[in-house]
Amino acid sequence: xxxxxxxxxxxxxxxxxxxxxxxxxxxxxxxxxxxxxxxxxxxxxxxxxxxxxxxxxxxxxxxxxxxxxxxxxxxxxxxxxxxxxxxxxxxxxxxxxxxxxxxxxxxxxxxxxxx
Amino acid sequence: xxxxxxxxxxxxxxxxxxxxxxxxxxxxxxxxxxxxxxxxxxxxxxxxxxxxxxxxxxxxxxxxxxxxxxxxxxxxxxxxxxxxxxxxxxxxxxxxxxxxxxxxxxxxxxxxx
Numbered sequence: 001x002x003x004x005x006x007x008x009x010x011x012x013x014x015x016x017x018x019x020x021x022x023x024x025x026x027x028x029x030x031x032x033x034x035x036x037x038x039x040x041x042x043x044x045x046x047x048x049x050x051x052x053x054x055x056x057x058x059x060x061x062x063x064x065x066x067x068x069x070x071x072x073x074x075x076x077x078x079x080x081x082x083x084x085x086x087x088x089x090x091x092x093x094x095x096x097x098x099x100x101x102x103x104x105x106x107x108x109x110x111x112x113x114x115x
Numbered sequence: 116x117x118x119x120x121x122x123x124x125x126x127x128x129x130x131x132x133x134x135x136x137x138x139x140x141x142x143x144x145x146x147x148x149x150x151x152x153x154x155x156x157x158x159x160x161x162x163x164x165x166x167x168x169x170x171x172x173x174x175x176x177x178x179x180x181x182x183x184x185x186x187x188x189x190x191x192x193x194x195x196x197x198x199x200x201x202x203x204x205x206x207x208x209x210x211x212x213x214x215x216x217x218x219x220x221x222x223x224x225x226x227x228x
């Protein structure tokens with residue numbers, strides 16, 4: 001069974017440009033999460049999808065970030081326009097269950113560098 | 116709000132040494148507690164978890180006990196191996212449906228032969 005897949009693995013863009021990150025969750029997992037780790041600090045929650053619906057987007061830093069999950073399958077996270085402080089590693093995770101402390105399966109992350 | 120405070124790294128140990136990585140938390144209610152590990156070039160993997168007070172999670176020789184009285188979930192291993200070199204993250208989630216994870220800063224562990 002394929003795990004959570006993220007594209008690209010690395011991205012270097014200039015300030016002001018647009019970048020789109022993609023996440024393919026494990027097939028059948030309704031729950032999809034985005035997290036970000038900035039500058040070796042803690043991993044912070046960005047948002048949570050249940051199927052195609054945004055369940056919780058309380059961690060999204062500002063309106064330059066837009067997440068979508070078309071048809072409840074893969075998800076994209078667009079940053080437009082990118083700023084220097086957006087640099088970090090963006091992780092996607094998916095889980096099948098929602099209750100009872102389910103295991104979240106993480107992708108390898110996308111390392112975003114804004115210069 | 117919820118928070119996790121984790122032992123600062125990096126930590127360097129010799130092979131077969133005893134490992135402790137401290138983790139304390141602040142949360143409302145009764146959270147579930149996790150340790151995730153990130154090996155070089157890989158994503159985060161669940162190492163172990165505990166869902167209620169006094170539960171002990173264990174996996175691959177690692178153990179952690181959910182201590183409600185001290186709000187702690189310290190990770191231990193009796194004899195580390197070079198293959199244990201990785202970054203370890205302590206995390207929590209609320210038990211009642213708020214399943215997003217709150218992480219600590221991570222501890223980089225290096226084991227030298």
